[in-house]
Amino acid sequence: MVFSSHVFIFAFLPLVLLGYYLLPRAVSGQRLRRAQNLFLIAASLFFYGYFNVSYLLLIAASILVNYALARAIQDCRQQGLVKLCFILGVLFNILLIGYFKYYDFFIENINFLFHSNYALKHLLLPLGISFFTFQQLSFLVSVYKKEEQVEDFINYCVFVLFFPQLVAGPIVLYSEMIPQFRDESRCRFNGDNMAGGIFMFCIGLFKKVVVADTVALFVDNGLAQSSLGLVASWAVVLSYAMQIYFDFSGYSDMAIGLGKMFNIDIPYNFLSPYKSESFSELWRRWHITLGRALSTYVYKPLGGSRKGEFRACVNTFITFFISGLWHGAAWTYVLWGSIQGLLIALERPLRSKLAKIPHPLRVFSTFILFALLATIFRAENFSQLGMVFSGLLNFSNINIAQISALVLDNSFDFPTAVDIIYLFGLLAVLLFVVLRCKNSKEMLESFRCDSKSLAFTVFLFCFSVIHLSRGSIFIYFNF
Amino acid sequence: MNNKNLSSAQWLRRFLALVLAVLAILAVLVYIIDPYYHYRAYDHKYKIDKIFSVPGVVKNYDYDTIIIGSSMTQNFDMDSFRRELGQNPVKATLGGIDTPEVAALLKLAQDAGHAENYYLCIDETMLFGDEGEQRFPEYLMDNNPFNDYRYFWGYEAWMRFIPLDLALLAADKLGIALPQRFQDARSVDKMGEWAYRYSFGKEQVLDAYANSANGEGIQLDENAAVEDPIAQCDKFLSSIDLSQGNVVLYFPPYSALMWYKMQQEGRLDNYFAAKRYFTAQLSAYDNVTIYDFQGADFTTDLDNYKDVRHHSPEINDFIVHCFATGEYRIAPEQVVETEARILQNIETLLAENPEIPTLRN
Numbered sequence: 134m135v136f137s138s139h140v141f142i143f144a145f146l147p148l149v150l151l152g153y154y155l156l157p158r159a160v161s162g163q164r165l166r167r168a169q170n171l172f173l174i175a176a177s178l179f180f181y182g183y184f185n186v187s188y189l190l191l192i193a194a195s196i197l198v199n200y201a202l203a204r205a206i207q208d209c210r211q212q213g214l215v216k217l218c219f220i221l222g223v224l225f226n227i228l229l230i231g232y233f234k235y236y237d238f239f240i241e242n243i244n245f246l247f248h249s250n251y252a253l254k255h256l257l258l259p260l261g262i263s264f265f266t267f268q269q270l271s272f273l274v275s276v277y278k279k280e281e282q283v284e285d286f287i288n289y290c291v292f293v294l295f296f297p298q299l300v301a302g303p304i305v306l307y308s309e310m311i312p313q314f315r316d317e318s319r320c321r322f323n324g325d326n327m328a329g330g331i332f333m334f335c336i337g338l339f340k341k342v343v344v345a346d347t348v349a350l351f352v353d354n355g356l357a358q359s360s361l362g363l364v365a366s367w368a369v370v371l372s373y374a375m376q377i378y379f380d381f382s383g384y385s386d387m388a389i390g391l392g393k394m395f396n397i398d399i400p401y402n403f404l405s406p407y408k409s410e411s412f413s414e415l416w417r418r419w420h421i422t423l424g425r426a427l428s429t430y431v432y433k434p435l436g437g438s439r440k441g442e443f444r445a446c447v448n449t450f451i452t453f454f455i456s457g458l459w460h461g462a463a464w465t466y467v468l469w470g471s472i473q474g475l476l477i478a479l480e481r482p483l484r485s486k487l488a489k490i491p492h493p494l495r496v497f498s499t500f501i502l503f504a505l506l507a508t509i510f511r512a513e514n515f516s517q518l519g520m521v522f523s524g525l526l527n528f529s530n531i532n533i534a535q536i537s538a539l540v541l542d543n544s545f546d547f548p549t550a551v552d553i554i555y556l557f558g559l560l561a562v563l564l565f566v567v568l569r570c571k572n573s574k575e576m577l578e579s580f581r582c583d584s585k586s587l588a589f590t591v592f593l594f595c596f597s598v599i600h601l602s603r604g605s606i607f608i609y610f611n612f
Numbered sequence: 613m614n615n616k617n618l619s620s621a622q623w624l625r626r627f628l629a630l631v632l633a634v635l636a637i638l639a640v641l642v643y644i645i646d647p648y649y650h651y652r653a654y655d656h657k658y659k660i661d662k663i664f665s666v667p668g669v670v671k672n673y674d675y676d677t678i679i680i681g682s683s684m685t686q687n688f689d690m691d692s693f694r695r696e697l698g699q700n701p702v703k704a705t706l707g708g709i710d711t712p713e714v715a716a717l718l719k720l721a722q723d724a725g726h727a728e729n730y731y732l733c734i735d736e737t738m739l740f741g742d743e744g745e746q747r748f749p750e751y752l753m754d755n756n757p758f759n760d761y762r763y764f765w766g767y768e769a770w771m772r773f774i775p776l777d778l779a780l781l782a783a784d785k786l787g788i789a790l791p792q793r794f795q796d797a798r799s800v801d802k803m804g805e806w807a808y809r810y811s812f813g814k815e816q817v818l819d820a821y822a823n824s825a826n827g828e829g830i831q832l833d834e835n836a837a838v839e840d841p842i843a844q845c846d847k848f849l850s851s852i853d854l855s856q857g858n859v860v861l862y863f864p865p866y867s868a869l870m871w872y873k874m875q876q877e878g879r880l881d882n883y884f885a886a887k888r889y890f891t892a893q894l895s896a897y898d899n900v901t902i903y904d905f906q907g908a909d910f911t912t913d914l915d916n917y918k919d920v921r922h923h924s925p926e927i928n929d930f931i932v933h934c935f936a937t938g939e940y941r942i943a944p945e946q947v948v949e950t951e952a953r954i955l956q957n958i959e960t961l962l963a964e965n966p967e968i969p970t971l972r973n
Binding site for chain 2: 139324325327328331542581582583584585586587590591594595598599600601602603
């Protein structure tokens with residue numbers, strides 16, 4: 134089930150909220166929290182199984198094995214056994230994700246290198262496998278390092294399965310979620326949280342179904358061309374930068390809003406990344422919870438910045454290389470991650486020189502560079518990427534009329550001038566929003582229950598609802 | 613506007629009430645405007661869309677004859693049916709239509725109960741092509757009122773059609789003369805028509821044939837032959853009910869170059885086998901007549917085409933004329949005679965046009 138669907142918004146969510154807040158009428162005392170967590174687990178399993186029932190077996194196996202190993206790591210007295218359980222846990226998670234996500238990629242490369250012909254499996258990637266595997270792996274590490282205590286199985290399940298963050302994050306930590314799922318003061322309906330949650334959910338929904346899915350059309354149409362002129366290439370690059378931001382931050386906002394409806398605070402994942410003046414700043418504002426996890430479990434164990442400037446640069450590069458691979462099993466992702474890593478690594482020694490460049494120029498160049506790199510992320514293969522990139526500097530083929538092909542949605546052929554004004558007008562508005570306007574966190578913090586916020590939220594919701602039937606899937610579900 | 617502070621309970625109650633009110637108003641407006649003709653159909657009122665309007669027209673328009681098919685049927689002149697056959701026709705067509713879509717449209721028309729005459733264009737892809745998805749939205753194809761919310765709060769209805777439809781209606785009211793293509797876009801008779809956008813001629817056809825990069829699907833595809841065309845035919849036949857009304861099935865006249873291409877791909881015999889089997893199954897129906905234009909002499913004249921497959925509207929007129937006169941009507945067992953003519957036409961085409969190259973991988 135996706136958040137931006139009729140079935141989720143008009144059936145699943147209202148019923149789950151109703152059930153959740155009716156439980157206090159039937160159960161009281163300490164049993165209430167447990168009953169609510171069990172209810173959330175059941176709802177989340179339904180949410181996850183709605184995509185594909187067979188996924189349930191996989192996620193159930195993942196949870197059972199990780200929980201058993203975490204318990205063994207915590208309870209075992211023999212240090213050797215603890216280490217063995219930990220290694221088994223790490224291997225289990227890496228093999229699980231490796232099998233489903235990277236098997237075909239690995240075999241393709243073997244076949245290419247050795248001219249062999251091993252069969253590909255074409256496995257259907259279980260949704261959110263990267264997220265729930267990473268989350269559980271990080272938990273195992275924390276237990277091994279004695280930073281976390283394994284508690285009862287129900288709490289562990291709700292930590293992994295809580296549907297708002299299950300399939301595309303934010304990647305949450307046990308220590309920030311479990312106290313909330315234990316807290317009895319969060320059991321009962323809270324009007325302020327509910328209103329704030331609805332407000333945040335509507336912002337995210339609007340970002341996804343209205344904004345991201347609209348610009349997605351430009352990108353899809355652009356990449357379907359056999360060649361792109363200068364103007365259309367830039368339109369595709371800028372549109373995709375907008376699409377990926379509004380898509381993923383929209384999803385995260387919805388997750389945060391949903392959490393709030395259940396009185397659960399989910400960490401922010403995006404803080405105006407396009408306002409950044411450097412790549413390192415951008416990655417502190419973009420997919421924050423992934424950056425946090427990679428920093429804790431990859432960058433710091435590699436030595437972080439403790440072993441001098443050069444090692445810090447190398448460690449940064451390795452971390453982003455892994456980030457690229459985490460995002461997807463293709464060389465385009467690896468290239469994308471590697472270039473990000475290289476740029477951030479290079480920013481370290483050049484800090485003082487870069488600081489002399491005027492702020493607007495730094496923001497602009499960071500944004501453009503990120504948008505170009507995002508195109509690598511989007512391209513299905515290197516020839517598609519070559520088509521876009523060669524168009525970017527092709528001053529002999531400006532072909533502004535090609536914008537009509539990008540805007541085409543098969544409803545009516547409007548004059549090219551209208552298409553150009555529409556596409557670039559929309560991109561200009563979005564650019565203004567991402568560079569100058571408040572982000573979702575700031576909007577939620579300044580949210581008050583008043584008639585203005587009411588009208589705004591009703592507009593966001595209703596306008597989004599009429600975009601639901603357009604149908605699409607979140608970009609980050611693929612990871 | 614005064615920004616009035618509210619308690620969270622008031623905010624939530626009003627949010628719920630306002631959302632319900634807005635959604636109800638949107639639903640009522642869609643029901644009244646009905647841009648897809650889902651509840652009632654008119655001529656020359658709204659912009660007609662090949663995906664969204666066809667189901668409503670089939671259900672609610674006034675007709676006694678329905679033509680179901682692919683782009684091969686989209687340029688039929690409805691007046692020619694009126695003139696030559698005295699019928700009151702409507703087109704239910706979709707470019708690249710697939711067998712599930714033909715079956716769905718036929719069933720929709722049969723359930724609607726308007727039609728006495730059914731014309732079905734049987735494309736070669738239907739007999740052994742890949743089976744695609746049914747592209748007409750489910751909520752427009754069924755009679756289930758509970759999924760009409762997809763229409764009431766539909767993106768296409770609200771963001772694409774209603775604004776345009778209201779603008780067109782306003783232009784009518786204000787007496788603003790719109791270009792002819794805006795008028796044609798609202799004509800049920802012209803639903804799906806595409807001929808005005810293209811030019812026809814040998815040059816275009818040879819260009820399309822020779823330039824494999826232009827996406828016209830003329831690349832040599834040696835994997836195109838289907839292992840079991842009989843099973844595909846059985847599947848198609850079992851999905852359609854041919855027992856109602858007067859049914860006319862016709863095999864459309866692709867250019868001889870199309871047959872040459874299929875011959876090079878090694879799937880011409882495969883197609884012949886499928887077609888023979890398909891027509892043999894039709895002998896069971898007294899109400900089905902078959903027309904086969906695939907061996908027609910004019911298929912060697914590439915000036916009649918825009919690419920290897922698509923013929924000019926004049927050929928459509930000729931086909932309707934044949935429906936009236938019975939020319940090109942065949943009995944199921946006569947289908948083999950067409951095969952010899954197709955092979956002869958390929959030879960004639962190549963003799964008359966020695967510049968036609970052989971396709972390569």
